[in-house]
Amino acid sequence: MATDDEIKQSWKRLGASGKEADAAVQLYRQAEREGRLAGISALEAELSSDAAIQSALDTFGWGRRNKTSLITMRALLREIVRVAREKSAR
Numbered sequence: 001m002a003t004d005d006e007i008k009q010s011w012k013r014l015g016a017s018g019k020e021a022d023a024a025v026q027l028y029r030q031a032e033r034e035g036r037l038a039g040i041s042a043l044e045a046e047l048s049s050d051a052a053i054q055s056a057l058d059t060f061g062w063g064r065r066n067k068t069s070l071i072t073m074r075a076l077l078r079e080i081v082r083v084a085r086e087k088s089a090r
Contacts, residue, residue, distance in 0.1 A: 028088035
């Protein structure tokens with residue numbers, strides 16, 4: 001399993017290689033311009049909830065009764081959101 005530092009380094013490399021904002025960053029920027037950031041944040045909270053992630057893992061047959069998979073996926077989603085927010089602020 002990748003450590004937090006390895007995940008962050010991967011995101012830095014991905015961010016450095018892309019010249020245009022990715023879809024998540026564009027979504028945050030557009031929501032902020034239109035005053036809908038609170039709605040996006042509420043959706044993000046719902047999608048990153050334990051129940052939503054567990055349901056997604058079960059749908060694909062991954063992580064059944066495996067708390068480590070749930071924790072890893074949730075951490076990954078939080079990191080994606082954090083990176084998107086940082087990039088949208090630029």
